[in-house]
Amino acid sequence: MSRIKIFDTTLRDGEQSPGVNLNALEKLEIAKQLERFGIDRMEAGFPASSKGDFLAVKQIAETIKNTSVTGLARAIKSDIDTAWDALKGAEEPCLHIFLATSPIHMTYKLKKTPDEVMETAVNMVAYARERFPKVEWSAEDASRSDWAFLAQTIEKVIDAGASVINLPDTVGYATPAEYGEMFRYMKEHVANIDQVDLSCHCHNDLGLAVANSLAAVENGATQIEGTINGIGERAGNVALEEVAVALRIRSDFYPHTTSLNLVETKRTSDLVAKLTGMHVPRNKAVVGQNAFAHESGIHQDGVLKNKETYEIITPEMVGAKSDTLFMGKHSGRHAFKEKIKEMGYELTEEKLGEAFSSFKLLTDTKKEITDVDLFAILTDVQTES
Ligand code: KIV
Ligand code: ZN
Numbered sequence: 001m002s003r004i005k006i007f008d009t010t011l012r013d014g015e016q017s018p019g020v021n022l023n024a025l026e027k028l029e030i031a032k033q034l035e036r037f038g039i040d041r042m043e044a045g046f047p048a049s050s051k052g053d054f055l056a057v058k059q060i061a062e063t064i065k066n067t068s069v070t071g072l073a074r075a076i077k078s079d080i081d082t083a084w085d086a087l088k089g090a091e092e093p094c095l096h097i098f099l100a101t102s103p104i105h106m107t108y109k110l111k112k113t114p115d116e117v118m119e120t121a122v123n124m125v126a127y128a129r130e131r132f133p134k135v136e137w138s139a140e141d142a143s144r145s146d147w148a149f150l151a152q153t154i155e156k157v158i159d160a161g162a163s164v165i166n167l168p169d170t171v172g173y174a175t176p177a178e179y180g181e182m183f184r185y186m187k188e189h190v191a192n193i194d195q196v197d198l199s200c201h202c203h204n205d206l207g208l209a210v211a212n213s214l215a216a217v218e219n220g221a222t223q224i225e226g227t228i229n230g231i232g233e234r235a236g237n238v239a240l241e242e243v244a245v246a247l248r249i250r251s252d253f254y255p256h257t258t259s260l261n262l263v264e265t266k267r268t269s270d271l272v273a274k275l276t277g278m279h280v281p282r283n284k285a286v287v288g289q290n291a292f293a294h295e296s297g298i299h300q301d302g303v304l305k306n307k308e309t310y311e312i313i314t315p316e317m318v319g320a321k322s323d324t325l326f327m328g329k330h331s332g333r334h335a336f337k338e339k340i341k342e343m344g345y346e347l348t349e350e351k352l353g354e355a356f357s358s359f360k361l362l363t364d365t366k367k368e369i370t371d372v373d374l375f376a377i378l379t380d381v382q383t384e385s
Contacts, residue, residue: 004247004256005197005223006240008034009043010272011060012072013237014227017278024056026275031060033271034228035067037264041223043096046072047086048079054086061090070094070136075124084131094134096166097124101150102141114146118153122160129161136164138201143167143174147182151189158190164197164223169212172205172235180215187220199223202238204230209238214246217254228272229280229287241265241286241318249313265318286318293323297332300325304338327374329363343371345378355381 011027014020022030027044034042044060045053061069069090073079075097087093099121100110106117121137128135137157139150154165167186169179183200187193200216200223202209213224230239247254248262269287273280282289292315294300302309303324315322325331325339336356340347347355358377362369 001251001255001257002222004217004221004258005040005199006038006244006258006260007041007043007199007223007225008039008227008240009201009225009237010034010227010231011056012043012045013225013233014231014272014276015045016233017231017236017276020231020276020278022056022275024052024059027056028059028063030228030272030275031064031067031069033264033268035064036261037268038259038261039067040259041068041070041094043070043072048073048082054082057083057086058089061087061093065091068092068094068134070096070134072096072098073128075099075120077124077127080124080128087132092134093132094136095128095132096136096138097121097128098138098140098166098168099124100140100170101146101153102144103146104144105141114149118149118156121153122156125157125160125162134164135162136166136199137162138166138168140168141170143169143179143182144171147185148189151186154186154190155192158192158196162196164199165193166199166201166223166225167216168201168225169203169209170201172203172209174202174208174212175206176208176211176215179212180219183216183219183221197222199225201225203232204235204238207235209236210242210246213238213243214254217247217256229269229278229284231272231276231278239285241269245286245313245318248317262317263319266320286313287320290323290326291315292320293326294335295326295328296330297335300335301332304334327359327363327369328367329360331359331363340374340378343374343378347378347381351381354384 015022045057047054047057057071071083071087073083083095106112125135125137198221200213200221202212224243226238226240230236244258244260247256280288294303299310325335333356355377
Protein backbone atom coordinates (compact mmCIF):
# COMPACT_ATOMS: atom_id res chain seq x y z
CA MET A 1 0.00 0.00 0.00
CA SER A 2 1.56 3.34 -0.95
CA ARG A 3 0.50 6.59 0.64
CA ILE A 4 -1.33 9.27 -1.31
CA LYS A 5 -0.86 12.81 -0.01
CA ILE A 6 -3.92 14.98 0.43
CA PHE A 7 -3.59 18.66 -0.45
CA ASP A 8 -6.52 20.80 0.61
CA THR A 9 -7.24 24.07 -1.18
CA THR A 10 -10.56 24.95 0.45
CA LEU A 11 -9.06 28.19 1.73
CA ARG A 12 -7.76 29.24 -1.72
CA ASP A 13 -9.50 27.55 -4.71
CA GLY A 14 -12.54 26.83 -2.52
CA GLU A 15 -12.75 30.44 -1.47
CA GLN A 16 -12.82 31.37 -5.16
CA SER A 17 -16.43 30.10 -5.22
CA PRO A 18 -18.60 33.00 -6.31
CA GLY A 19 -20.20 34.54 -3.22
CA VAL A 20 -17.75 33.08 -0.70
CA ASN A 21 -15.60 35.43 1.35
CA LEU A 22 -13.99 34.15 4.53
CA ASN A 23 -12.43 36.50 7.06
CA ALA A 24 -9.12 35.70 8.76
CA LEU A 25 -10.76 34.22 11.86
CA GLU A 26 -13.01 31.96 9.82
CA LYS A 27 -10.04 30.82 7.74
CA LEU A 28 -8.09 30.02 10.88
CA GLU A 29 -10.98 28.02 12.31
CA ILE A 30 -11.20 25.96 9.11
CA ALA A 31 -7.40 25.54 9.04
CA LYS A 32 -7.44 24.10 12.57
CA GLN A 33 -10.15 21.64 11.59
CA LEU A 34 -8.21 20.65 8.45
CA GLU A 35 -5.24 19.92 10.72
CA ARG A 36 -7.47 17.70 12.91
CA PHE A 37 -8.76 16.02 9.76
CA GLY A 38 -5.15 14.98 9.02
CA ILE A 39 -4.60 16.85 5.75
CA ASP A 40 -0.95 16.64 4.57
CA ARG A 41 -0.81 20.08 2.94
CA MET A 42 -3.17 23.02 3.09
CA GLU A 43 -3.20 25.97 0.75
CA ALA A 44 -4.11 28.84 3.07
CA GLY A 45 -4.66 31.48 0.39
CA PHE A 46 -3.13 33.72 -2.23
CA PRO A 47 -1.09 36.27 -0.26
CA ALA A 48 -0.63 38.76 -3.12
CA SER A 49 -4.36 38.85 -3.88
CA SER A 50 -5.32 41.13 -0.95
CA LYS A 51 -4.07 42.49 2.36
CA GLY A 52 -6.72 40.41 4.15
CA ASP A 53 -5.59 37.18 2.50
CA PHE A 54 -1.96 38.01 3.25
CA LEU A 55 -2.75 38.38 6.95
CA ALA A 56 -4.90 35.24 7.01
CA VAL A 57 -2.13 33.15 5.40
CA LYS A 58 0.45 34.59 7.81
CA GLN A 59 -1.66 33.76 10.85
CA ILE A 60 -2.36 30.23 9.62
CA ALA A 61 1.34 29.67 8.77
CA GLU A 62 2.32 30.73 12.29
CA THR A 63 -0.37 28.66 14.03
CA ILE A 64 -0.68 25.34 12.20
CA LYS A 65 2.14 22.97 13.07
CA ASN A 66 1.06 19.46 12.03
CA THR A 67 0.02 20.19 8.46
CA SER A 68 2.32 21.83 5.99
CA VAL A 69 1.04 25.27 4.92
CA THR A 70 1.41 26.68 1.44
CA GLY A 71 0.30 29.80 -0.43
CA LEU A 72 -0.33 30.51 -4.10
CA ALA A 73 1.72 32.84 -6.31
CA ARG A 74 1.74 33.76 -9.97
CA ALA A 75 5.07 33.24 -11.69
CA ILE A 76 6.21 36.77 -10.90
CA LYS A 77 8.81 37.94 -8.41
CA SER A 78 6.55 40.32 -6.48
CA ASP A 79 4.00 37.55 -5.79
CA ILE A 80 6.79 35.23 -4.62
CA ASP A 81 8.26 37.92 -2.33
CA THR A 82 4.83 38.68 -0.82
CA ALA A 83 4.18 34.98 -0.30
CA TRP A 84 7.52 34.61 1.48
CA ASP A 85 6.60 37.43 3.91
CA ALA A 86 3.32 35.63 4.66
CA LEU A 87 4.75 32.12 4.92
CA LYS A 88 8.21 32.48 6.43
CA GLY A 89 6.86 31.74 9.94
CA ALA A 90 5.59 28.29 8.91
CA GLU A 91 7.20 25.06 10.15
CA GLU A 92 8.19 24.31 6.57
CA PRO A 93 7.33 27.22 4.26
CA CYS A 94 5.98 25.96 0.93
CA LEU A 95 5.12 27.88 -2.19
CA HIS A 96 2.76 26.98 -5.00
CA ILE A 97 3.55 28.72 -8.29
CA PHE A 98 1.29 28.39 -11.30
CA LEU A 99 1.74 29.26 -14.96
CA ALA A 100 -0.49 28.21 -17.83
CA THR A 101 0.86 25.88 -20.51
CA SER A 102 -2.10 25.39 -22.87
CA PRO A 103 -2.07 27.09 -26.28
CA ILE A 104 -5.27 29.02 -25.53
CA HIS A 105 -3.95 30.40 -22.21
CA MET A 106 -0.44 31.14 -23.54
CA THR A 107 -1.75 32.95 -26.64
CA TYR A 108 -4.65 34.93 -25.25
CA LYS A 109 -4.10 35.31 -21.53
CA LEU A 110 -0.32 35.36 -21.14
CA LYS A 111 0.56 36.55 -24.65
CA LYS A 112 3.77 34.51 -24.42
CA THR A 113 5.36 31.93 -26.70
CA PRO A 114 5.86 28.37 -25.36
CA ASP A 115 9.60 29.07 -25.04
CA GLU A 116 8.93 32.17 -22.96
CA VAL A 117 6.55 30.23 -20.72
CA MET A 118 9.14 27.50 -20.19
CA GLU A 119 11.82 30.06 -19.35
CA THR A 120 9.56 31.95 -16.93
CA ALA A 121 8.52 28.76 -15.16
CA VAL A 122 12.14 27.66 -14.70
CA ASN A 123 13.36 31.09 -13.57
CA MET A 124 10.54 31.65 -11.11
CA VAL A 125 10.86 28.19 -9.54
CA ALA A 126 14.60 28.79 -9.14
CA TYR A 127 13.93 32.24 -7.67
CA ALA A 128 11.41 30.80 -5.19
CA ARG A 129 13.85 28.08 -4.16
CA GLU A 130 16.30 30.75 -2.97
CA ARG A 131 14.00 31.02 0.07
CA PHE A 132 11.36 28.31 0.11
CA PRO A 133 12.53 24.78 0.98
CA LYS A 134 9.57 23.35 -0.94
CA VAL A 135 8.09 24.58 -4.21
CA GLU A 136 5.16 23.13 -6.11
CA TRP A 137 4.75 24.09 -9.72
CA SER A 138 1.36 23.88 -11.47
CA ALA A 139 0.97 23.80 -15.22
CA GLU A 140 -2.36 25.60 -15.32
CA ASP A 141 -4.74 24.07 -17.89
CA ALA A 142 -2.37 21.08 -18.19
CA SER A 143 -5.12 18.86 -19.57
CA ARG A 144 -5.47 21.09 -22.66
CA SER A 145 -1.70 21.45 -23.14
CA ASP A 146 0.62 19.76 -25.60
CA TRP A 147 2.02 16.76 -23.73
CA ALA A 148 5.48 16.83 -25.33
CA PHE A 149 5.90 20.52 -24.45
CA LEU A 150 4.57 19.86 -20.96
CA ALA A 151 7.01 16.98 -20.42
CA GLN A 152 9.98 19.11 -21.49
CA THR A 153 8.90 21.97 -19.23
CA ILE A 154 8.33 19.69 -16.24
CA GLU A 155 11.81 18.17 -16.59
CA LYS A 156 13.41 21.62 -16.52
CA VAL A 157 11.23 22.85 -13.66
CA ILE A 158 12.26 19.83 -11.59
CA ASP A 159 15.91 20.59 -12.35
CA ALA A 160 15.24 24.16 -11.15
CA GLY A 161 14.15 22.79 -7.76
CA ALA A 162 10.41 22.02 -7.77
CA SER A 163 9.52 19.09 -5.52
CA VAL A 164 5.85 18.78 -6.49
CA ILE A 165 4.47 18.92 -10.04
CA ASN A 166 0.76 19.52 -10.35
CA LEU A 167 -1.21 18.87 -13.54
CA PRO A 168 -4.57 20.58 -13.16
CA ASP A 169 -7.67 19.92 -15.17
CA THR A 170 -8.39 23.62 -14.72
CA VAL A 171 -11.65 23.77 -16.64
CA GLY A 172 -12.89 20.27 -15.85
CA TYR A 173 -12.60 19.23 -19.50
CA ALA A 174 -10.70 15.95 -19.31
CA THR A 175 -12.25 12.49 -19.33
CA PRO A 176 -10.92 9.89 -16.89
CA ALA A 177 -9.14 7.83 -19.56
CA GLU A 178 -7.51 10.90 -21.06
CA TYR A 179 -6.49 12.45 -17.74
CA GLY A 180 -5.03 9.16 -16.52
CA GLU A 181 -3.14 8.78 -19.82
CA MET A 182 -1.55 12.21 -19.35
CA PHE A 183 -0.10 11.09 -15.99
CA ARG A 184 1.18 7.86 -17.51
CA TYR A 185 2.80 9.85 -20.36
CA MET A 186 4.64 12.13 -17.90
CA LYS A 187 5.81 9.12 -15.88
CA GLU A 188 7.22 7.63 -19.09
CA HIS A 189 8.64 10.77 -20.73
CA VAL A 190 10.02 12.94 -17.91
CA ALA A 191 13.41 11.51 -16.92
CA ASN A 192 13.48 12.96 -13.39
CA ILE A 193 9.76 12.53 -12.56
CA ASP A 194 10.41 10.05 -9.75
CA GLN A 195 12.19 12.77 -7.75
CA VAL A 196 8.91 14.62 -7.15
CA ASP A 197 5.35 14.20 -6.00
CA LEU A 198 3.05 14.16 -9.00
CA SER A 199 -0.23 15.84 -8.17
CA CYS A 200 -3.72 15.91 -9.66
CA HIS A 201 -6.12 18.84 -9.34
CA CYS A 202 -9.56 18.34 -10.86
CA HIS A 203 -12.46 20.68 -11.44
CA ASN A 204 -15.96 19.37 -11.76
CA ASP A 205 -17.46 21.11 -14.80
CA LEU A 206 -18.51 17.80 -16.36
CA GLY A 207 -19.10 16.07 -13.02
CA LEU A 208 -15.95 13.98 -13.57
CA ALA A 209 -13.65 15.32 -10.86
CA VAL A 210 -13.70 12.23 -8.61
CA ALA A 211 -13.34 9.82 -11.55
CA ASN A 212 -10.49 11.92 -12.98
CA SER A 213 -8.64 12.06 -9.64
CA LEU A 214 -8.90 8.30 -9.24
CA ALA A 215 -7.68 7.81 -12.83
CA ALA A 216 -4.67 10.01 -12.04
CA VAL A 217 -3.89 7.92 -8.95
CA GLU A 218 -4.14 4.74 -11.01
CA ASN A 219 -1.55 6.22 -13.37
CA GLY A 220 1.05 7.43 -10.92
CA ALA A 221 -0.26 10.54 -9.11
CA THR A 222 1.00 10.63 -5.52
CA GLN A 223 -0.98 13.68 -4.39
CA ILE A 224 -4.64 14.66 -4.74
CA GLU A 225 -5.70 18.30 -4.53
CA GLY A 226 -9.27 19.30 -3.78
CA THR A 227 -11.61 21.02 -1.39
CA ILE A 228 -14.03 20.10 1.35
CA ASN A 229 -17.57 19.66 -0.03
CA GLY A 230 -16.10 20.24 -3.51
CA ILE A 231 -16.48 24.01 -3.33
CA GLY A 232 -14.57 26.15 -5.82
CA GLU A 233 -14.70 28.10 -9.08
CA ARG A 234 -17.77 27.37 -11.23
CA ALA A 235 -18.85 23.75 -10.55
CA GLY A 236 -16.11 23.44 -7.96
CA ASN A 237 -13.09 21.24 -7.27
CA VAL A 238 -13.02 17.57 -6.49
CA ALA A 239 -14.64 16.88 -3.10
CA LEU A 240 -11.79 15.51 -1.01
CA GLU A 241 -14.12 13.58 1.28
CA GLU A 242 -15.49 11.72 -1.74
CA VAL A 243 -12.13 10.64 -3.17
CA ALA A 244 -10.77 9.76 0.28
CA VAL A 245 -13.76 7.56 1.10
CA ALA A 246 -13.66 5.98 -2.37
CA LEU A 247 -9.99 5.08 -1.79
CA ARG A 248 -10.84 3.59 1.62
CA ILE A 249 -13.97 1.67 0.60
CA ARG A 250 -12.41 0.35 -2.62
CA SER A 251 -8.94 -0.32 -1.21
CA ASP A 252 -9.25 -3.72 -2.91
CA PHE A 253 -8.95 -1.78 -6.17
CA TYR A 254 -6.83 1.21 -5.09
CA PRO A 255 -3.93 -0.05 -2.93
CA HIS A 256 -3.30 3.30 -1.24
CA THR A 257 -3.68 4.85 2.17
CA THR A 258 -4.13 8.49 3.17
CA SER A 259 -3.35 10.29 6.41
CA LEU A 260 -6.96 11.40 6.93
CA ASN A 261 -8.87 10.77 10.16
CA LEU A 262 -12.05 9.98 8.30
CA VAL A 263 -14.10 10.20 11.48
CA GLU A 264 -13.57 14.00 11.27
CA THR A 265 -15.15 14.13 7.79
CA LYS A 266 -18.67 15.19 8.72
CA ARG A 267 -17.51 17.76 11.25
CA THR A 268 -15.14 19.29 8.68
CA SER A 269 -17.87 19.38 6.05
CA ASP A 270 -20.37 20.99 8.45
CA LEU A 271 -17.89 23.67 9.48
CA VAL A 272 -17.00 24.57 5.89
CA ALA A 273 -20.69 24.67 4.91
CA LYS A 274 -21.52 26.92 7.87
CA LEU A 275 -18.67 29.40 7.41
CA THR A 276 -18.82 29.63 3.61
CA GLY A 277 -22.62 29.62 3.41
CA MET A 278 -22.32 26.96 0.66
CA HIS A 279 -24.91 24.43 1.78
CA VAL A 280 -24.42 20.77 1.08
CA PRO A 281 -27.17 19.20 -1.05
CA ARG A 282 -29.12 16.51 0.83
CA ASN A 283 -28.11 13.80 -1.63
CA LYS A 284 -24.40 14.67 -1.75
CA ALA A 285 -22.16 11.60 -1.47
CA VAL A 286 -20.57 10.93 1.95
CA VAL A 287 -21.71 14.10 3.77
CA GLY A 288 -25.23 14.89 2.51
CA GLN A 289 -28.10 14.59 4.97
CA ASN A 290 -29.52 11.68 2.97
CA ALA A 291 -26.22 9.82 2.55
CA PHE A 292 -27.18 7.36 5.30
CA ALA A 293 -30.97 7.73 5.25
CA HIS A 294 -33.27 5.02 3.96
CA GLU A 295 -36.90 5.69 3.24
CA SER A 296 -38.36 2.95 1.11
CA GLY A 297 -39.93 0.02 2.91
CA ILE A 298 -37.82 -2.52 0.99
CA HIS A 299 -34.55 -0.73 1.80
CA GLN A 300 -35.51 -0.15 5.44
CA ASP A 301 -36.45 -3.79 5.83
CA GLY A 302 -33.10 -4.76 4.26
CA VAL A 303 -30.93 -2.58 6.49
CA LEU A 304 -32.85 -3.65 9.59
CA LYS A 305 -31.86 -7.23 8.72
CA ASN A 306 -28.30 -6.42 7.62
CA LYS A 307 -26.98 -2.89 7.04
CA GLU A 308 -24.71 -4.00 4.23
CA THR A 309 -27.73 -4.72 2.03
CA TYR A 310 -27.96 -1.01 1.19
CA GLU A 311 -25.05 0.71 2.96
CA ILE A 312 -21.51 0.53 1.59
CA ILE A 313 -20.10 3.20 3.94
CA THR A 314 -20.80 3.13 7.65
CA PRO A 315 -21.87 6.52 9.00
CA GLU A 316 -19.49 5.95 11.94
CA MET A 317 -16.53 5.84 9.53
CA VAL A 318 -17.10 9.49 8.55
CA GLY A 319 -18.47 10.71 11.87
CA ALA A 320 -22.06 10.94 10.61
CA LYS A 321 -25.29 9.70 12.13
CA SER A 322 -27.28 6.89 10.64
CA ASP A 323 -30.84 7.67 9.57
CA THR A 324 -32.00 4.17 8.81
CA LEU A 325 -35.55 4.93 9.76
CA PHE A 326 -36.44 8.04 7.82
CA MET A 327 -40.24 8.12 8.03
CA GLY A 328 -41.86 9.01 4.72
CA LYS A 329 -44.49 7.73 2.35
CA HIS A 330 -42.37 4.80 1.18
CA SER A 331 -41.66 3.46 4.67
CA GLY A 332 -42.99 0.03 5.47
CA ARG A 333 -44.54 -1.60 8.54
CA HIS A 334 -41.28 -3.23 9.70
CA ALA A 335 -39.49 0.14 9.86
CA PHE A 336 -42.52 1.79 11.45
CA LYS A 337 -42.60 -0.82 14.19
CA GLU A 338 -38.84 -0.41 14.85
CA LYS A 339 -39.17 3.35 14.89
CA ILE A 340 -41.89 3.42 17.52
CA LYS A 341 -39.97 0.84 19.55
CA GLU A 342 -36.98 3.20 19.39
CA MET A 343 -39.30 5.92 20.73
CA GLY A 344 -40.17 3.67 23.67
CA TYR A 345 -43.60 2.35 22.59
CA GLU A 346 -44.86 -1.25 22.53
CA LEU A 347 -48.27 -1.61 20.83
CA THR A 348 -50.56 -4.56 20.35
CA GLU A 349 -50.77 -5.77 16.74
CA GLU A 350 -54.20 -4.16 16.46
CA LYS A 351 -53.04 -0.74 17.74
CA LEU A 352 -49.94 -1.00 15.61
CA GLY A 353 -52.15 -1.52 12.55
CA GLU A 354 -54.23 1.55 13.43
CA ALA A 355 -51.17 3.70 14.04
CA PHE A 356 -49.58 2.53 10.78
CA SER A 357 -52.77 3.45 8.84
CA SER A 358 -52.83 6.95 10.36
CA PHE A 359 -49.16 7.34 9.56
CA LYS A 360 -49.73 6.33 5.92
CA LEU A 361 -52.62 8.82 5.65
CA LEU A 362 -50.40 11.58 6.95
CA THR A 363 -47.64 10.77 4.43
CA ASP A 364 -50.01 11.82 1.64
CA THR A 365 -49.89 15.37 2.98
CA LYS A 366 -46.36 15.60 4.43
CA LYS A 367 -43.00 14.60 2.95
CA GLU A 368 -41.27 13.85 6.23
CA ILE A 369 -43.02 12.54 9.30
CA THR A 370 -41.26 13.82 12.38
CA ASP A 371 -41.10 12.32 15.85
CA VAL A 372 -43.64 14.95 16.95
CA ASP A 373 -46.10 13.71 14.28
CA LEU A 374 -45.54 10.12 15.37
CA PHE A 375 -46.01 11.05 18.98
CA ALA A 376 -49.42 12.61 18.12
CA ILE A 377 -50.47 9.46 16.22
CA LEU A 378 -49.38 7.20 19.08
CA THR A 379 -51.20 9.33 21.64
CA ASP A 380 -54.36 9.11 19.52
CA VAL A 381 -54.34 5.35 19.13
CA GLN A 382 -53.56 4.80 22.78
CA THR A 383 -56.33 7.05 24.06
CA GLU A 384 -58.98 5.57 21.73
CA SER A 385 -61.17 3.02 23.46
O1 KIV B 1 -7.33 24.95 -11.40
C1 KIV B 1 -6.17 25.41 -11.47
O2 KIV B 1 -5.49 25.32 -12.48
C2 KIV B 1 -5.65 26.07 -10.28
C3 KIV B 1 -4.21 26.44 -10.32
C4 KIV B 1 -3.98 27.78 -9.73
C5 KIV B 1 -3.42 25.38 -9.63
O3 KIV B 1 -6.35 26.23 -9.30
ZN1 ZN C 1 -8.15 24.96 -9.41
